[in-house]
Amino acid sequence: MKLSWWKWACVVLLIYTFTAGLLVPMAPGILRVSPDNLSTAAAPFTVKVHGYNTRFLSNQNSLQAWLLNDKTQVAATTAKALSETEAELTFPALAPLQKPVFDLFVNDDADGTLVMASAIATTDSISAISPVSKISVKNEKEDYFAFPFQHILYESIRNLFFHVPMWFAMIALMAWAVFNNIRYLRGGQQKHDLMAAEAVNAGLVFGVLGLLTGSLWARVTWGSWWVDDIKLNGTAITMLAYMAYVVLRGAVDDEQKRARISAVYSIFAFVMMLVLIGVLPRLSGNDSLHPGNGGNPAFGQYDLDSHLRAVFYAACLGWILLGFWVYNLRYRIRLLNEKIHHA
Numbered sequence: 001m002k003l004s005w006w007k008w009a010c011v012v013l014l015i016y017t018f019t020a021g022l023l024v025p026m027a028p029g030i031l032r033v034s035p036d037n038l039s040t041a042a043a044p045f046t047v048k049v050h051g052y053n054t055r056f057l058s059n060q061n062s063l064q065a066w067l068l069n070d071k072t073q074v075a076a077t078t079a080k081a082l083s084e085t086e087a088e089l090t091f092p093a094l095a096p097l098q099k100p101v102f103d104l105f106v107n108d109d110a111d112g113t114l115v116m117a118s119a120i121a122t123t124d125s126i127s128a129i130s131p132v133s134k135i136s137v138k139n140e141k142e143d144y145f146a147f148p149f150q151h152i153l154y155e156s157i158r159n160l161f162f163h164v165p166m167w168f169a170m171i172a173l174m175a176w177a178v179f180n181n182i183r184y185l186r187g188g189q190q191k192h193d194l195m196a197a198e199a200v201n202a203g204l205v206f207g208v209l210g211l212l213t214g215s216l217w218a219r220v221t222w223g224s225w226w227v228d229d230i231k232l233n234g235t236a237i238t239m240l241a242y243m244a245y246v247v248l249r250g251a252v253d254d255e256q257k258r259a260r261i262s263a264v265y266s267i268f269a270f271v272m273m274l275v276l277i278g279v280l281p282r283l284s285g286n287d288s289l290h291p292g293n294g295g296n297p298a299f300g301q302y303d304l305d306s307h308l309r310a311v312f313y314a315a316c317l318g319w320i321l322l323g324f325w326v327y328n329l330r331y332r333i334r335l336l337n338e339k340i341h342h343a
Contacts, residue, residue, distance in 0.1 A: 006321055013318030020311045021161040027142050028054040029149025030116040033104060040102075041095035041124035044077065049087045049106055051114065052149060056081035059108035064135060065089045067102040067120065072131040079106075095127040105135075112141040116151070148305040156220040160308070161315040163213035166206045168316050169323035171273075173203035174242070176327070178270045181263035193259035194334050196266060200245055202327035206319070207239050234276030241269045 031050045038045060049065070056063055065076040065087075078090040087106065096102065104119035150157055177199035184192035214232070215225045226232065245265055252258035 007325055010318055010321035010325055013314050014322060017161050017165075017311060017315040017318050021158050021315065024307070024311070025144070025146050026053055026155060026157075027146035027149045028052060028111040028114060029151075030104065030106065030114050030119070033116065033119045036119060037121045037123065039124055040091070040120070040122040041093055041127065043093050044090055045093070046088060046090045047120060048082070049089060049104070051085045051087070051106075051111075052154070053146075054085050054114070055110045056087045056108065057084045059110045062109040062138065063087060063106070064108070064137075065104065065106045066132075066135050067091060067094075067104060069102050069129070070097040070099065072097060072129060073135060074102075074129060075132055075135055094129040095124045096122055097129060098126065100124075100126070107135070107137045107139075109138045110143050112139045112143070113137060114149075145307055147308055152221050156217055157308075159213055159217045161311055162319075163210060163217055164312075165316040165319035166210040166213060169319045170203045170206040170210060172320050173199045173206065173323050173327060174266075174270050174273065176324075177203065178267055181266045184259055184263050188256075190255070190259065191335075193263065194338070195331055196263065197249060198330040198334055199327050200242060200266060202323055202330055204239070204242055204246070205326065206323050207235075207242065211235065211239065231277055231281040234280060238269075238273040238276055241272060245269060 029052045031052050034048050034050070036047075038047075060081045063079045063081055065079050067074045067076075074091060074094055076089045076091050078088075080088045082088055089106075100122050101118040102120045102122070104116045105113055107113045147157060177196040180192045180196035180199065183189070184196065214235075218227060218232075219225050245262060248265060249258055249262050252261060
């Protein structure tokens with residue numbers, strides 16, 4: 001059977017999403033610093049940096065590091081690579097100006113500048129330190145195409161190409177269902193009711209996939225499969241509401257009555273979904289671990305990485321197209337069943 005152009009686009013976009021999303025390497029970063037709590041004012045001190053996807057040893061000649069405290073930079077007196085992912089840094093004696101923590105910066109020509117905020121906490125009292133001139137670096141970014149390194153997320157950031165687009169696909173399908181619900185209420189054509197019903201059924205598939213991938217992400221980043229979070233609880237209520245829609249359709253035998261009741265219910269369920277997952281989590285005072293809600297920044301606000309977006313936008317379009325492909329197949333099967341039933 002000849003595929004429509006948008007189906008070919010869906011296949012290409014999802015192949016690209018899986019290939020690039022899983023195979024593109026992560027950018028180098030700093031996993032941890034040890035020790036991360038020590039006296040920094042009594043004498044020069046040494047810390048060990050543990051990197052991720054770094055090439056410290058191969059770039060020993062360009063390896064350098066510095067600490068930042070209240071816009072004051074202090075360069076490491078020595079930066080010695082122990083391996084590709086470990087380096088030993090020695091700093092002069094110093095104490096913080098205003099806050100008892102230092103941000104750590106490590107740079108080499110291949111990895112660019114790696115940053116770890118609040119990497120070292122000092123046990124000393126606050127006193128003045130002498131500023132030094134800005135460190136001169138050759139490269140600010142890694143020298144290859146890579147996804148951004150984010151603490152806590154690490155490799156799980158790849159789930160961005162699956163979890164978020166699946167929810168976008170679900171929302172698009174539920175919106176299409178509402179559109180056809182309104183068309184049915186205005187015109188009374190049975191095909192619009194069937195289109196709305198199958199859009200909800202397809203949307204539920206992607207909603208469940210979104211919940212599963214979200215739960216997996218929560219386990220990796222937050223240490224639990226589910227947390228008491230306003231947005232997560234809202235999504236669970238939304239899914240239950242749409243499952244109730246399916247039960248409602250099965251409980252009414254009269255075709256026209258079923259279509260009218262389920263159309264009104266679907267419209268209210270969609271509005272409730274927008275409130276629960278789009279409005280309430282963003283209101284001030286509602287703390288949320290979920291990015292983009294309750295004062296927690298969204299991805300675009302703290303990574304601003306074009307490499308990530310190059311796959312993310314394609315993934316969103318690909319999953320949405322797949323959602324409508326599934327809907328289209330379900331609707332055609334439903335029409336065949338209706339014809340057989342009325343034959």
